Amino acid sequence: MYEFTAPFQDPSGSPIRELFKYLAEPGMISFAGGYPASDLFDVDGLRSAQKRAYRDSNRCLQYGPTDGLPELKSELVNLMARRGVTCGPGELLVTTGSQQGLDLLLRVLVAPGDVVLTEQPAYPATLQALKLQHARIVTAQVDGHGLDVDNLAALLESGAVPRPKLLYTVPTFANPTGATITRERRIALLKLAVKYRFVIVEDDPYGDLRFSGDTVPSILALTAEVEGSRDWVVHFASLSKIVAPGLRVGWSIAPAEITRRCVIAKQTVDLCSAPWTQAIAAEYLADGALERHLPRITTMYRRKYDALCNELRWQLDDAIQFHQPEGGMFVWARIEGIDSSELLWHAIENKVIFVPGKAFFADKLDAASLRLSFAAPGVEEIQEGARRLKRAYEAALAAGTSSVQSSGS
Amino acid sequence: MYEFTAPFQDPSGSPIRELFKYLAEPGMISFAGGYPASDLFDVDGLRSAQKRAYRDSNRCLQYGPTDGLPELKSELVNLMARRGVTCGPGELLVTTGSQQGLDLLLRVLVAPGDVVLTEQPAYPATLQALKLQHARIVTAQVDGHGLDVDNLAALLESGAVPRPKLLYTVPTFANPTGATITRERRIALLKLAVKYRFVIVEDDPYGDLRFSGDTVPSILALTAEVEGSRDWVVHFASLSKIVAPGLRVGWSIAPAEITRRCVIAKQTVDLCSAPWTQAIAAEYLADGALERHLPRITTMYRRKYDALCNELRWQLDDAIQFHQPEGGMFVWARIEGIDSSELLWHAIENKVIFVPGKAFFADKLDAASLRLSFAAPGVEEIQEGARRLKRAYEAALAAGTSSVQSSGS
Structure with a gap:
């Protein structure tokens, strides 16, 4: 019908x-x-963050800026600095979970038929988002150390895999494999991105949830070591797994030119993510409660x-x-x-x-x-x-x- | 680059x-x-709704169902009943403001080149959303009583206007004209939709803000008077103008087949709207505070x-x-x-x-x-x-x- x-x-x-x-x-x-564990939510910490947030009730209740409340953006810039990333507010966009960041990015960058590389196996919602945007999905091999970058380099070199527009990866404690891409492979991947001019989409919701072994810097943090690579990385992060998904607070860090377009797309998509929960998140982070x-x-x-x-x-x-x-x-x-x-x-x-x-x-x-x-x-x-x-x-x-x-x- | x-x-x-x-x-x-008036927000009412909502903190903090918290959906079904509309939970989808409802609907129903009729002048974000979906926008004439339905009928009859897939209207206190489509014109429009098989998209954020004159039932409410017309109406509503935009709580009421697809699109787009503000909205409505x-x-x-x-x-x-x-x-x-x-x-x-x-x-x-x-x-x-x-x-x-x-x- x-x-x-x-x-x-x-x-x-x-x-x-x-x-x-x-x-x-x-x-x-x-x-x-x-889902994260419900019994590990910081119920009291979030209650008092809510109380502080609501002292300026207008900030919670009125429309907010499309790119996010300035006080939250500033806390997220600080959080990223603790993770070894320097970024400015023009690169950072607050989204309704990092899921929305991916959707916005795909709408801005992926035209029907564009090649997008994903790890295989991959997060199903990403596969769905790619289908919604009519991308041509090409899968890349993984092993116990995540994406097999040497194999990918050889396939790109030989033309067996077409030059992609984007490569999507969950490099740290991947969903579903739990694997973490080694530092060496991350550097090699950044060099590949610069050489073949594709955007690495680094989805990093789990990076803080390390319980053994040594920290591996994010791909975004490692751009400092590969000339020209910062232009080719879009990084997604989220409070869903480390604070609470019910806030629906995610964010993206991308080159300013990409971020600007994602902001315009978001104006059309939902005007802004809930300012009330953004204000709660800002107060929670400002208090040092996350650490x-x-x-x-x-x-x-x-x-x-x-x-x-x-x-x-x-x-x-x-x-x-x-x-x-x-x-x-x-x-x-x-x-x-x-x-x-x-x-x-x-x-x-x-x-x-x-x-x-x-x-x-x-x-x-x-x-x-x-x-x-x-x-x-x-x-x-x-x-x-x-x-x-x-x-x-x-x-x-x-x-x-x-x-x-x-x-x- | x-x-x-x-x-x-x-x-x-x-x-x-x-x-x-x-x-x-x-x-x-x-x-x-x-923006609605900040000094008219029910700051105390919303504070106590938040307190009640947070008694079940898990509901606020965990992921929620993609189609919305059941208790909010149930309150919205009741609210719609007070507005003369009977609907079931399978027709209702909670969205991040009604803006998101429009975006989801367009992704599900509008392919590039599809004809969409809008009133002229029209809400700019709607025009932007249509451009994002590569719709072919055709404008329809309005006067002091809103959409000129007779004129539209003649243009459709003569073929001067192609059969649209959707017609978008803000029929009550329109943005920007402030005009309200008369009851007679609404009935005539429903008959047109049945005859030409197009979906009327009724965007109704302002309907409760009547300060003079007699209430005109929504187009959705009037479907009871035109056989077969309920299949051809999608209705958007929102708490942004009557409670607070910072909640980002909107909703759509659409035929179940359309709603089901919008829910699947929303899984990919942001998984769910902020459960915390949904819970606050549910408590606020349950208390009768809106009335x-x-x-x-x-x-x-x-x-x-x-x-x-x-x-x-x-x-x-x-x-x-x-x-x-x-x-x-x-x-x-x-x-x-x-x-x-x-x-x-x-x-x-x-x-x-x-x-x-x-x-x-x-x-x-x-x-x-x-x-x-x-x-x-x-x-x-x-x-x-x-x-x-x-x-x-x-x-x-x-x-x-x-x-x-x-x-x-």
């Missing part, structure tokens, strides 16, 4: 959100969400991660393989000989849930892969969840329906 | 936002903004409107013409023989500011027109502002540069 545009003629929602209906089932243990609270989150995430890995190893032994991330929220695993989409149904019967690998592949699916998030459930829930996974695995083997069927092959 | 997409190769921001830099000048009186507070706003807007009209008449006499709106925030005026863009410079010198007509025309500019908003300034400021306009008018006449130059000619 209606004539929908191409991406919406037969639309499919986020494959992760499709799983939400099972979350409500009583007793379900979820490794599925990308005080963050260790509480990383300590607990470390404990949860240990619980998950130990119990998976104990229960599933060699049947399961996974790299060990040094932070973030995700473990990316493979259970050889199992199709994780089939396994999911047995898991749901056993009251445990995860995201099967197929959600994260644009092509050449690894059907044995799955993503487990350890952020939201408690330690004992995690242990029980791993035991249930074992039972689901046995049920899948018994059902015999689970031989791997790679959709790509 | 960068290859921007077509709408951003040579981007221009909102013509209204371009004026913002003058607002900061000391002593400037502004008739320019579309208690609204009369305070409309009473003051009536006073401000009277002050503006009386003083304009007193100062400029027959030199100025305007229709008298029965509500809203805007007076649309013409000063014969003056180019309002020229007049603006003399006005700024005299410390008063307004939006010249050219911001609102997609084609065939009426250069003598201007928009005056009476919502934000106080009564005495309004009177002084009108006196300054008189001086600007005299200065423009004396400068002799102000003979009307219609851009169409």
